[in-house]
Amino acid sequence: MVPRVVFGRGSFDQLNEILLPKRRNDKAPFIFLIDDVFENNPEIISRIPLIFDDQIIFISSDTEPKTVQVDALVSRINEAFDEKPSGIIGIGGGTLLDLAKAVAIMLNNKGTADQYQGWDLVKKDAVYHVGIPTISGTGAEVSRTTVLTGPVMKLGINSDYTPFDQVLLDPELTAGVPKHQWFYTGMDCYIHCIESLNGTYLNAFSQSYGEKSYELCKEVFYDQSLDEEMSRDKLMMASWHGGMSIAYSQVGVAHAMSYGLSYVLGTHHGEGNCIVFDHLEEFYPDGVKLFKAMKDIHEIELAKGLCAALTDADFDTMIRVSMGMVPLWENALGKDWQQVITPEKLRGMYEKM
Helix, strand or coil: CCCEEECCCHHHHHHHHHHHHHHCCCCCCCCEEEHHHHHHHHHCCCCCCCCCCCEEEECCHHHHHEHHHHHHHHHHHHHHHCCCCCCCEECCCCHHHHHHHHHHCCCCCCCCCCCCCEEECCCCCCCCCCEEEECCCCCCCCCCCCCCECCCCEEEEECCCCCEEEEECCHHCCCCCCCHHHHHHHHHHHHHHHHHCCCCCHHHHHHHHHHHHHHEEEEEECCCCCCHHHHHHHHHHHHHHHHHHHCCCCCCHHHHHHHHHHHCCCCHHHHHHHHCCCCCCCCCCCHHHHHHHHHCCCCCCCCCCCCCCCCCHHHHHHHHHCCCCCCHHHHHHHHCHHHHHHHHHHHHHHHHH
């Protein structure tokens, strides 16, 4: 679990107070990995407590995070400084938070990031790292994984060393998120809840978080009884609770298929989950029914025909990546999941998209 959390509107201004005790010396900088959407936003950048050799690295979130990107950032930091950083701070959505977690891990572990894609492969603690989400839904601020696209698969670095040492949750930072992005990322959280609450890995701990997250998502996206500020507050907490739920259980069919979709087509995680989930009545009938209702309420049109021009080789790759997500399929369908999900069935499901 993340050991330290600050929540509240305006809490971003506590960042200097949070970081100061963790600064080792004036030669060990803090590295801020920030979504480049804020590059020309002086209101945010001026509030970042830069001293000594601290450095900001702006990163685009237009594409999904990649293992080679992590390796390049680690090399850049190692070459620029004689000492390891005092810490890595990720500011942005799931892409930036996952990159921050991965870079913090790889600064203390040998090799390349793709060597750690999987479960419990990391053996050494990460450097101190802080997560500050600027959009709510991914759960990356609380999860024990980083979702990365590698040379042969899309898979996270799942380990007890992955979670942030400190998270700062300031709902004011999520103001101004474009509507489609707000919906897709919020639905990522909603889908976390449906997959966790309907999974074979469910336990009382994950259920308590999943049920609360589900209630909050419904308030924000279906009941629509909240003002804008309270909606931001509650969606941020839905993201936190949803991330906690899947950290102690697992996700399911939508995520397993979305990984394949993203690996081949580069579809963004939240949008890919929505595209897949829209076709999963067979597995989550009640969850899909409510999803479709929320989609209609907010007038969201999902992309269609994504797989229409794919080759047999593309489908084979997509199916291989998806079927490689064994814990996700086991959570959704049990140990005998391969009796239900065959390559032929999976291709037929993708062809509907």
